[in-house]
Every structure is written in C-alpha cells, then in structure tokens.
Amino acid sequence: MLSAQRGLTCLLALALAGASISACATQSGQGEIGPDDNAPFADDGKADDPSAPAYSNSRRDIISTSLDVNLATRHATADVRVATSTSRGMTFEAQGLNVTGVHSAAGAELEHAVSGGKLYVNVPGGRWPTNIVVDYTFDVQHENNGWLGASTVTWPYFCGNLFPCRSATRDGSAFALNLTGVPSGQTAIYPSTIDEEAPAYMLAWAVGNYECQSLGTTDAGTDLKVCWLPRGKTAALAGTAHLVDVFNWYETNLGPYMFGSDVGAVSVNWGESGAGGMEHHPYWHVDDASMASEETQAHEAAHGWYGDGVRIACWEDFVLSEGTVTYLAAHALGEVAGDELEEATWASYQEDLDYALENEEHTNAWPQGCGQIDLLNDHYFTMIPYIKGAMFYRSLAREIGEEALDGVLATFYQSHAGQAMHMQDMLSTIETETGFDPTNLARHWLRNSGDPQ
Numbered sequence: 001m002l003s004a005q006r007g008l009t010c011l012l013a014l015a016l017a018g019a020s021i022s023a024c025a026t027q028s029g030q031g032e033i034g035p036d037d038n039a040p041f042a043d044d045g046k047a048d049d050p051s052a053p054a055y056s057n058s059r060r061d062i063i064s065t066s067l068d069v070n071l072a073t074r075h076a077t078a079d080v081r082v083a084t085s086t087s088r089g090m091t092f093e094a095q096g097l098n099v100t101g102v103h104s105a106a107g108a109e110l111e112h113a114v115s116g117g118k119l120y121v122n123v124p125g126g127r128w129p130t131n132i133v134v135d136y137t138f139d140v141q142h143e144n145n146g147w148l149g150a151s152t153v154t155w156p157y158f159c160g161n162l163f164p165c166r167s168a169t170r171d172g173s174a175f176a177l178n179l180t181g182v183p184s185g186q187t188a189i190y191p192s193t194i195d196e197e198a199p200a201y202m203l204a205w206a207v208g209n210y211e212c213q214s215l216g217t218t219d220a221g222t223d224l225k226v227c228w229l230p231r232g233k234t235a236a237l238a239g240t241a242h243l244v245d246v247f248n249w250y251e252t253n254l255g256p257y258m259f260g261s262d263v264g265a266v267s268v269n270w271g272e273s274g275a276g277g278m279e280h281h282p283y284w285h286v287d288d289a290s291m292a293s294e295e296t297q298a299h300e301a302a303h304g305w306y307g308d309g310v311r312i313a314c315w316e317d318f319v320l321s322e323g324t325v326t327y328l329a330a331h332a333l334g335e336v337a338g339d340e341l342e343e344a345t346w347a348s349y350q351e352d353l354d355y356a357l358e359n360e361e362h363t364n365a366w367p368q369g370c371g372q373i374d375l376l377n378d379h380y381f382t383m384i385p386y387i388k389g390a391m392f393y394r395s396l397a398r399e400i401g402e403e404a405l406d407g408v409l410a411t412f413y414q415s416h417a418g419q420a421m422h423m424q425d426m427l428s429t430i431e432t433e434t435g436f437d438p439t440n441l442a443r444h445w446l447r448n449s450g451d452p453q
C-alpha cells in the first residue's frame with residue numbers, strides 16, 4: 001500500500017472505511033505466533049463471542065481459496081481448503097456476505113451459522129485438511145473496502161466483504177479466481193491462479209475499458225506489462241519507464257519472484273481523493289492520479305518481495321512491509337535510473353516525513369506487541385512507518401554498505417518467502433549476516449526515542 005500526497009488522500013478514504021465498519025476493526029488478529037510456526041494458530045477472538053455456536057472455537061489455517069465470481073449477479077462460490085487440525089469447525093470473516101449455502105467438496109450440506117460478521121462452519125468427522133464450499137452474494141462497497149464496482153480493495157481487513165476469508169496476515173492462502181458476467185466490451189484483469197501463499201488482501205481484480213502494452217521481459221523471464229484506462233496512456237508509460245529494469249533488479253538482487261511470470265501495473269480510479277497504489281500482485285493497482293510516478297510503481301512492485309512475498313506477522317510489523325519497500329523503491333530506482341532520480345525520491349520522502357511528524361498522532365514506526373493495534377482506527381496508517389522505515393535502512397546502508405544491505409534483504413527474503421515475519425526477525429538477520437548490531441539505529445528510527453529533526 002502506498003498513500004501518496006503525504007498520506008492525505010487514500011489514507012483519508014481508508015480511514016473513513018475503517019471508522020464506518022468499526023465492527024471489523026478487531027479482526028486484524030490477536031496473539032503472537034513464532035515466525036516459523038506453520039502449525040494452525042490461535043484464532044482471533046471468535047471463541048469469546050457469546051453469540052457464536054459451540055463449535056466456533058476453531059484453530060484453523062487456510063491453504064487455498066478458489067473463487068468463482070459472477071459480476072453481473074454478484075453471486076459467488078468460494079471453495080476453501082483448510083489445513084489439518086483436531087477441532088470440528090472453521091471460522092471465516094464474512095461481514096459483507098449474504099451466505100446462501102455451505103457444503104463439502106462432495107456436496108454434503110455443512111451445518112453453519114452467521115453471527116457478528118463471522119461465518120462458523122461445522123465439519124463433522126473432523127477429517128482435515130478439507131474443502132469448505134460457500135455460496136454467497138456480495139454487495140458493492142463505497143469506502144475502499146470491497147468490490148467498488150470497477151475494482152476491488154480489501155486491505156487491510158475487509159476481505160470479508162468479498163469472500164469468506166481470514167484477514168490476519170499470518171494466514172496466507174493460495175488463490176484461484178474466475179470472473180464471469182464482465183460487461184461486454186470491458187476487460188477484466190486478474191490472476192487466474194496464485195500458487196504461493198499470499199495475504200488475503202493481495203487478491204484483487206479490475207474491470208474496465210483497458211488497453212495494455214508489453215514493457216519487456218526480465219533476465220529471469222518475467223513479462224511485464226502496463227494497463228491503462230481511457231486517456232491514461234501517457235501517464236502509464238511515464239511511470240513504468242524503468243519498470244522492467246527495476247523488476248529485474250529485484251529479481252537479481254533479492255531472489256526469484258513468487259507470483260508468476262506475467263506481471264504488471266494496472267491503473268484504477270479510486271475516486272477524486274484517491275492516490276497511491278496497492279500491492280495486488282501479480283497485477284498491482286495504481287490510482288490514475290499516481291500512475292505516472294516511477295516511485296509508486298517501484299514501490300508496489302517491491303511488495304512482491306516484502307509485504308506479499310514475506311508477509312508481516314502482525315500489523316505492528318507494518319514497517320517490515322512498507323519501510324522495506326519504500327527503501328527498495330528509492331534504492332532500485334537509483335541503481336537502474338541514476339542518482340538524480342534517487343535523490344529526488346529521498347527529497348520527496350523527507351517532505352513526507354516532515355509533514356507526518358508535524359501532523360500525525362503517532363510518530364512511532366514500530367509499535368510494540370502483536371495484535372494490539374487497529375491500523376486504521378488507532379491511526380497508525382500514516383507515512384511514518386513508510387518513511388522512518390526507509391530512513392532506518394538508509395542509515396544502516398551508510399554503516400554496512402549498500403551491497404551488504406542488499407545481501408541481508410536477499411537472505412531474509414529467500415529464507416522467509418511465503419512466511420509471516422516480525423521486524424525483530426529482520427534486525428536479528430542484519431546482525432547475523434553482517435555482525436552489525438542495529439539496535440541503536442532501530443531505536444532511533446523505529447521506536448520513537450527522539451524523532452529525527
């Protein structure tokens with residue numbers, strides 16, 4: 001996610017969405033898991049819901065989610081594969097769904113209940129892993145929190161307005177998607193499959209009068225393209241001028257891309273106040289207002305490695321996603337397009353930071369704990385983690401060298417792609433790989449002990 005224009009535009013829209021659906025706010029996850037813990041994890045509070053059925057205290061993990069969506073009728077079927085465990089049920093977020101049926105892969109109806117925005121499903125016999133098939137309809141949403149009529153946004157925890165899901169980023173899922181009912185003459189842009197585990201908010205689609213153009217192929221064989229809406233071609237080509245080189249730099253210096261060999265930038269319109277982009281890999285979305293920004297394009301592309309590729313374990317670890325890609329965007333643009341663009345990017349970051357330090361309630365980029373903050377309603381979704389995170393890495397590069405830092409980011413990615421990690425894990429990797437103890441830099445830039453002036 002990138003909210004441009006000093007966090008005022010997209011940030012505002014998303015903050016309004018959070019406020020209006022405050023019941024969803026606590027779904028961002030409670031409780032901590034170890035970074036390598038692949039076992040089914042503690043659920044996020046459903047068992048405390050007094051209205052929940054007795055089988056609601058499930059401990060579950062989604063393996064894959066296959067969606068068939070008819071855009072004309074807004075009827076959909078989700079076939080969700082759920083991991084092995086010992087209890088009887090499964091809980092999904094489903095706050096915006098009208099569930100019309102739940103059955104097994106073999107067609108047997110499954111006992112279920114919808115309560116408090118959750119879908120509880122009983123699976124008799126407890127044979128796991130198993131597939132749970134949910135038929136439902138969904139509504140058009142208006143606050144960047146679901147199907148917006150031309151594209152989808154479910155970040156950070158609105159996937160339950162679009163499909164039965166678990167929004168906690170530690171629960172990754174593979175995906176398959178099939179769209180029907182696309183208006184005639186329009187094009188739907190979406191991945192038919194995502195084979196590796198990704199956060200629920202990564203899945204998206206966009207529908208419109210799109211034109212696309214190939215941008216080229218990286219050394220690893222990844223084809224890049226850009227797609228724009230009417231009158232958007234000039235901006236789209238400007239913003240993606242170095243995108244093949246940037247993507248190639250990420251693949252070469254960080255490691256293989258996880259989400260397919262056909263990728264690209266898709267222009268969307270998030271309304272008059274919209275700006276920035278969203279990491280809907282492999283076809284990330286960028287608001288038309290930001291489509292010409294090379295920094296926005298490089299930022300969203302980098303989320304294929306950090307944020308989507310390596311997921312964050314808790315929303316408190318947001319800086320591991322946003323700080324890392326904000327650094328990578330400036331650094332990679334400098335490597336492939338020259339110092340002038342990199343310096344302009346850092347100057348723009350500094351303006352964002354100055355604004356944020358003046359105006360934001362929190363200036364701490366890395367809140368302590370796990371599952372205790374609500375990113376939107378507690379006002380932690382600001383430019384602070386983006387820019388302070390990037391400046392932490394730039395300060396680190398000055399200590400250990402840019403190439404050594406590239407090596408750390410590569411090691412971390414290659415060790416943890418497909419996993420959910422903490423920012424603390426990154427600090428540990430820095431010290432293990434380089435011998436440099438980053439504690440003081442982290443305290444200065446991330447933990448609020450004296451804001452930079």
Ligand SMILES: [Zn+2]
Pocket residue numbers: 001002279299300303321322325
């Ligand atoms: Zn971002």
